[in-house]
Amino acid sequence: MRKFLLHPFWLMVVPLMLFNPGEACALQVHGEPEGLYVHQIAHLHYIFALGYFYWDIRRTSFTGRGWGYLQMFCLLMTCWNLMAFIGHIAGAYLHPTSLVQKDHYLTTLLLEPFTLTKYIYYVTKLDHLIYVPAMFCLFIGLRSFYHSVAQEDLGGQR
Amino acid sequence: MNGLPMLPTIVVDVSGSVLNIIFSSLSLWYAFRLTRLRPDNFLWGYLFYVTLAITAFALSRAVGHLAKEIFYITGNINLWHDIAPYSGGINTFCMISVAAVMIFYHKGVQAYEAIEQEAAKLKQSKIRLTKTANELKELNLNLEDKVEERTAELSESEKKFRHLFTASKDMVFFTDKHNRILDINASGLEMLGYASDDRPSLGLEDLFRNEGAVRAYGRSLVMYGYIQDLEAEFKKQDGTTVYVLISATALYDEYSQVIGSECIAKDLTRLKTMMEQLVSSEKMASVGQMAAGIAHEINTPLGIILGYAQLMMDDFEPDSETYQNLEVIERQTQASRKIVADLLKYSRQSGSARESVNVNEIFTDAVAITEHSLNLSHIKVYLHCAEELPVVIGDPEKLRQVVVNLINNAHHAMDGLERGELHLQTRYAKNEGKVIAEVRDTGHGIEDKIKAKIFDPFFTTKPVGKGTGLGLSVSYGIIQEHGGTIEIDSPVHEADGTVVQGTLFRLVLPVAQETSAIKEE
Numbered sequence: 208m209r210k211f212l213l214h215p216f217w218l219m220v221v222p223l224m225l226f227n228p229g230e231a232c233a234l235q236v237h238g239e240p241e242g243l244y245v246h247q248i249a250h251l252h253y254i255f256a257l258g259y260f261y262w263d264i265r266r267t268s269f270t271g272r273g274w275g276y277l278q279m280f281c282l283l284m285t286c287w288n289l290m291a292f293i294g295h296i297a298g299a300y301l302h303p304t305s306l307v308q309k310d311h312y313l314t315t316l317l318l319e320p321f322t323l324t325k326y327i328y329y330v331t332k333l334d335h336l337i338y339v340p341a342m343f344c345l346f347i348g349l350r351s352f353y354h355s356v357a358q359e360d361l362g363g364q365r
Numbered sequence: 366m367n368g369l370p371m372l373p374t375i376v377v378d379v380s381g382s383v384l385n386i387i388f389s390s391l392s393l394w395y396a397f398r399l400t401r402l403r404p405d406n407f408l409w410g411y412l413f414y415v416t417l418a419i420t421a422f423a424l425s426r427a428v429g430h431l432a433k434e435i436f437y438i439t440g441n442i443n444l445w446h447d448i449a450p451y452s453g454g455i456n457t458f459c460m461i462s463v464a465a466v467m468i469f470y471h472k473g474v475q476a477y478e479a480i481e482q483e484a485a486k487l488k489q490s491k492i493r494l495t496k497t498a499n500e501l502k503e504l505n506l507n508l509e510d511k512v513e514e515r516t517a518e519l520s521e522s523e524k525k526f527r528h529l530f531t532a533s534k535d536m537v538f539f540t541d542k543h544n545r546i547l548d549i550n551a552s553g554l555e556m557l558g559y560a561s562d563d564r565p566s567l568g569l570e571d572l573f574r575n576e577g578a579v580r581a582y583g584r585s586l587v588m589y590g591y592i593q594d595l596e597a598e599f600k601k602q603d604g605t606t607v608y609v610l611i612s613a614t615a616l617y618d619e620y621s622q623v624i625g626s627e628c629i630a631k632d633l634t635r636l637k638t639m640m641e642q643l644v645s646s647e648k649m650a651s652v653g654q655m656a657a658g659i660a661h662e663i664n665t666p667l668g669i670i671l672g673y674a675q676l677m678m679d680d681f682e683p684d685s686e687t688y689q690n691l692e693v694i695e696r697q698t699q700a701s702r703k704i705v706a707d708l709l710k711y712s713r714q715s716g717s718a719r720e721s722v723n724v725n726e727i728f729t730d731a732v733a734i735t736e737h738s739l740n741l742s743h744i745k746v747y748l749h750c751a752e753e754l755p756v757v758i759g760d761p762e763k764l765r766q767v768v769v770n771l772i773n774n775a776h777h778a779m780d781g782l783e784r785g786e787l788h789l790q791t792r793y794a795k796n797e798g799k800v801i802a803e804v805r806d807t808g809h810g811i812e813d814k815i816k817a818k819i820f821d822p823f824f825t826t827k828p829v830g831k832g833t834g835l836g837l838s839v840s841y842g843i844i845q846e847h848g849g850t851i852e853i854d855s856p857v858h859e860a861d862g863t864v865v866q867g868t869l870f871r872l873v874l875p876v877a878q879e880t881s882a883i884k885e886e
Contacts, residue, residue, distance in 0.1 A: 242453060249460040256464035263471045267478075307368065312437040313375060316368030325369075332374035335381025342388035342423060349395035349416060352409070356402050 294331025
């Protein structure tokens with residue numbers, strides 16, 4: 208190791224880098240689209256994690272209604288993620304002039320002519336129609352787990 | 366201006382956000398309760414963290430959406446533009462966190478399963494260990510019970526054999542391979558003349574009178590492993606002999622080498638004496654018959670000789686030589702007739718009376734007759750008469766003759782001694798229904814070799830002319846005639862085990878009622 212560090216190459220290069228840095232680009236600037244990209248990558252990561260979770264629940268063959276609701280949650284959440292992913296893309300492609308407020312925010316219109324991007328944007332804006340059932344499935348799944356365990360304890364006490 | 370109203374999307378967004386807050390909060394609540402119910406369960410713990418991440422993401426998102434809608438509705442769009450990057454960043458972060466936690470589910474479950482398997486194995490091991498421990502405990506308890514039971518049995522067995530050893534009336538002893546006696550019971554010690562608390566160091570050589578018998582004993586054990594009914598003579602502490610019948614068994618070690626023996630010796634002395642007495646009785650019975658025949662034949666010519674001698678004495682002057690010779694003939698003939706009369710008494714040919722006799726009176730009379738001559742010889746007489754002594758049926762004259770005979774013999778045995786003692790004692794053995802009369806002197810005693818002969822007719826230790834040898838024979842015959850026995854003990858064995866010099870004659874006579882019954886039969 209010592210022989211490697213004392214090699215003539217390093218003995219020349221290291222002082223050169225220290226005394227003549229030039230544009231070393233030590234800190235990278237994160238521009239505007241990067242946030243969207245990170246968010247989209249997070250969606251993809253979430254989709255992968257949900258799929259893996261779903262597969263693992265099936266693999267482990269845990270029985271009971273709770274596990275079924277949890278699988279349903281995974282499927283709905285995956286759908287939501289896809290919907291959100293697509294919605295974000297559609298939002299990015301939607302021209303800012305496509306949405307117009309007549310006199311108030313609540314009277315906002317998506318202007319004609321309607322394109323596929325506009326339709327997709329509109330439909331994906333209704334993502335809570337999937338997200339809420341997914342969260343409901345998570346809720347009843349955990350409640351089911353809780354009741355089954357509580358029943359076990361009750362049975363054990365008897 | 367035509368277009369699609371965005372109001373429905375706004376309504377769905379707001380209501381959905383509110384519902385998301387509600388459902389995610391409830392989910393987190395149940396997940397938390399699960400961990401409370403099963404604090405040690407990995408799966409519920411993991412689900413709690415997944416739910417926490419999901420709830421954090423849902424809350425972040427819902428709050429952000431609600432804030433946006435509120436800001437837009439209230440016209441504070443610029444304010445939202447300031448907050449939006451933070452909200453979006455938090456959303457992204459929460460989403461990545463949820464995904465990260467979910468990805469770990471697989472490994473977590475694997476770890477959980479591995480732990481569960483190990484826990485199950487441990488549980489099984491614990492169950493098996495508990496079962497084994499219980500079995501061992503039970504075995505241990507049973508073992509203790511069994512050991513206790515076996516110990517009790519052994520103790521009981523040991524007690525029985527110890528009792529057999531100590532309480533046996535026969536001699537029981539154990540020897541080592543050097544013929545040393547390791548242990549001997551109290552009866553054995555008593556038989557050898559030792560006190561029961563003595564612990565003499567004895568060997569077989571000290572025990573057997575004959576050395577060859579010791580060798581024969583050892584040889585038989587080596588050759589056959591046992592000895593059965595071996596007659597032997599043991600030496601007592603005082604040097605006298607005890608006759609025994611031996612049965613012995615060899616003791617072996619793990620190499621089948623004889624390491625000693627266990628032996629039982631039965632005292633045959635009394636049996637032997639009885640046998641000798643029986644032989645003597647038979648002998649005397651035949652001698653008696655012969656004597657009776659001879660006496661009967663001689664009695665008649667003696668009567669004739671005496672008659673003619675007395676007739677002839679009338680024909681001569683008393684101071685003539687012939688008269689004196691006839692007197693000698695008469696005297697000797699009288700003496701011969703007395704001998705013949707004694708012989709007839711011995712052979713029970715002479716008649717006898719039958720009446721109730723008090724033995725105490727017999728003793729008193731006999732002492733009165735002999736006391737004078739006894740005093741001259743410095744013999745002190747001790748008369749111990751039992752009170753309320755039952756009577757016997759018999760001839761008082763003959764019984765008196767027996768007692769006088771015995772006193773005379775005692776006197777003779779104490780001749781030459783400076784002083785002697787004569788003890789006369791009567792007692793009643795109630796259990797046996799016998800009257801016992803004892804005459805004991807402190808004289809020289811009777812040698813073992815002549816004990817069996819003293820009742821023989823004409824056997825005497827007195828000088829020639831001093832005794833006819835018929836005294837004890839006649840006494841024997843009289844006592845026999847009365848249904849009794851004469852026993853001799855010389856030297857005398859006292860009740861306390863001590864041995865004193867002298868001779869004891871013991872007359873054993875049945876009490877009156879029994880005697881009558883016998884005669885009636």
